[in-house]
Amino acid sequence: MSGVSTAAYFARRAAQKERVRILYRRALKDTLNWAVHRHIFYRDASDLREKFNANQDVEDVDRIDKLIGHGEAEYNKWRHPDPYIVPWAPGGSKFCRNPTPPAGIEIVYNYGQEDNP
């Protein structure tokens, strides 16, 4: 059994912890997307935190994997169709909107009137 603390066990646990952190981050952002007003968001965020804290002390690696899978399925079910993304980030409204022009592009100030300066 994986009760023996090998390097592989620790690597697996570390990967699981990272998955949990990323899942918590996305779920929190989604909660903010759904609950726009801060007082509702705070309530929902504490509920989410309780859900994560309830399973904090599970030691069995396979059970942890199953719980993370459950969590990710729930997150996919609750994803917001129109999330708030910062405008300049990919997916936002300003992304690629006004790229800086390439170097060497200049404005000709007397176009059409080069003959009479």
Place this chain on the structure above:
Amino acid sequence: MALRNAVLRHLRVPVQNLAVRGSNQSQIGFLGSIRAFSSHDDHLSKQDVVDRVLDVVKSFPKVDPAKVTPEVHFQKDLGLDSLDTVEIVMAIEEEFKLEIPDKEADKIDSCSLAIEYVFNHPMSS
């Protein structure tokens, strides 16, 4: 703000000087990289970033404000959970109007890393 005023002062030229300016190609090239009326003109100073990040960390309910310094580590020094670190990083994102990708956000573990990341990000405001 100062940058925008400097550029606007530069643009207020009488008409007959334009021909002279037009011959000075390198100057126009430099001007082309400054965008007038852009909203990307706040470049934060390091002290500003430090102050705002520390304010965010101090107003976290589970943190003791007296212990917060610019080099404090969230989990080792402040005794926070990894989920608390996630919450603090999200609060910093909201404060500076940033969007940090998930992999980067996972690595931010201490105040010094956060301050460095925000200061070096081109779009923090």
